[in-house]
Amino acid sequence: MRATVLTAPGRVGLEQRPDPVVLEPTDAVVEVVAAAVCGSDLWWFRGDNAFDEPRRMGHEFVGRIVSVGSSVRLAPGDFVLSAFKFGDNTCPACRDGFTSNCAHGGYWGAVDGEGRELDGGQGERVRVPLADGTLVRVGATVTEELLPHLLALTDVMATGVHAARCAGVVPGADAVVIGDGAVGLMSVLSAARKGASRIILMGRHTARTDLGVEFGATDVVAERGDEGIARVRELTGGDGTHVVLEAVGHLPAYEQALGVVRDGGTISRVGVPQYTDGPVGRTLFIRNVTLTGGVAPVRSYIDELLPDVLSGAVDPGRVFDREMALDDIAEAYRAMDAREALKVLIRP
């Protein structure tokens, strides 16, 4: 089968790989119907994350089960969503609601506990470990119109929900969202769904911030850094907001979050930090600022979000502004890296 492989920074393309087969009783093999390119894929593509070996890419996919191991309750033919990390959904961390920290889980495209290469989502098929814990059956007719919304649940929508939930957004809350990428826009949507009355979106790309306004942003601040902080403070009577959802991951974005959060407020991060050390001492402490967020436990949220997607109550798939064939995967990365595309839906 064809599968996306990143061989070096900036060099991504298709390679032939063996068709996956069931190796464990808990495995399923899924035929990918649609996959996505994620902002976090670009960290690898740009060389910001170091790697020695060629990497299988993609962690957002939906598709149809073609075969299952002997202990799997899902069945061939089921149309399923995958969480962006696999896991058993039964271990203590999973039961706590942190399926992204499953004791037996891991990342697509890495290696499993036996040292076997795992498929990525940007390919024709995927062997899914711990299938009953990882996949969710859609249980409805999957129309073309529905497809992008389902795909958004596999990562970005759930990640936005995680940002808002960790931050404790309540009706009437005020929030800043840093970042106008797909996760930033989903953070806006999630804060709005939780009843935030003011949502200030910090981003410079008008097409994206316009979509953010449709998702519920009440203000847009295009400035960055000190200038952006000053603008947010001006908009909030000098105090900043109780909640900041940080959906970028660079150190300057975290520093910007520190600049716009109100004393006693909460910074919730869902952009993967591209830094190790940073301001964590009195900067947070003296101001009673809480720092929360992390890798979104997608599987924990899908059951709650899926009905709203199926009913049309929420339309997260609007973040997909381009669709390409799997054969054009290199172009998909290029377009997203160049910020010509917000998020690309890939058809194998």
Place this chain on the structure above:
Amino acid sequence: MRATVLTAPGRVGLEQRPDPVVLEPTDAVVEVVAAAVCGSDLWWFRGDNAFDEPRRMGHEFVGRIVSVGSSVRLAPGDFVLSAFKFGDNTCPACRDGFTSNCAHGGYWGAVDGEGRELDGGQGERVRVPLADGTLVRVGATVTEELLPHLLALTDVMATGVHAARCAGVVPGADAVVIGDGAVGLMSVLSAARKGASRIILMGRHTARTDLGVEFGATDVVAERGDEGIARVRELTGGDGTHVVLEAVGHLPAYEQALGVVRDGGTISRVGVPQYTDGPVGRTLFIRNVTLTGGVAPVRSYIDELLPDVLSGAVDPGRVFDREMALDDIAEAYRAMDAREALKVLIRP
């Protein structure tokens, strides 16, 4: 009057200062009945906090009002508790419950908005700015027995409550408390009051950890660093605890907290960080660990805690294991610095 002044690291003693008088309509002057030496005073005493000018010391005191400004509702003769920072208790941060981040507040012993030196609590009298926001009338007969418990409310008990509240301790929760100083012991007491069913106290001083056990600790771990982390993991089936209350402030204590917190858990800091930068990127993010806590908003908690102190339901004053005269203030600092005393009650 006599007032405690720190002139250089390790050099603390009494000096004569003018008797304070009411300078603003919102001021009160309090005659100190009892004051305390705080673990955080020792940061200055040891030279860990740099300072150029002699510093007036002490931020924990109770006493009797001797005079008030024209707009103060409290009255001469009232026996009052003071919060360890002064503030108006009416600004937006105060209304959010963060009186320690009052827009018009500040620290004892520093300078006020007009550049005037502020008294510290370790002296005979204190000019209290924003008296109605800062002081709480006890409204009961203050017996000798009651005195240390009231004094504990001015900082350490409220700080323990802040640790437990920020961490979201719920009935049945499991917690690690790092530090067997007064704040660590108050964190144990506060976690127990919130119904934590397991409280692992990390500390090496048997007399202190014994008191911790009386306050509700279920386990004591004397080991530190990697050895201490391994011991806590062993006690918790390998996972660590959902909640960690960090009551020390050194970077190694924060690193220890990272080592014993469970994935998806919360570290709540109430030890003043003695570091600026530290692990704040993926260390927290990948594990979905929340970092919270800060300077305790004592004033926000006193109303809730005072009735339980007056009724005897809670006895935080047990952390005072020594009592000395104000004239012996240098000996009080020495004894606490040498860890001969846990916490000293000072009588002017």
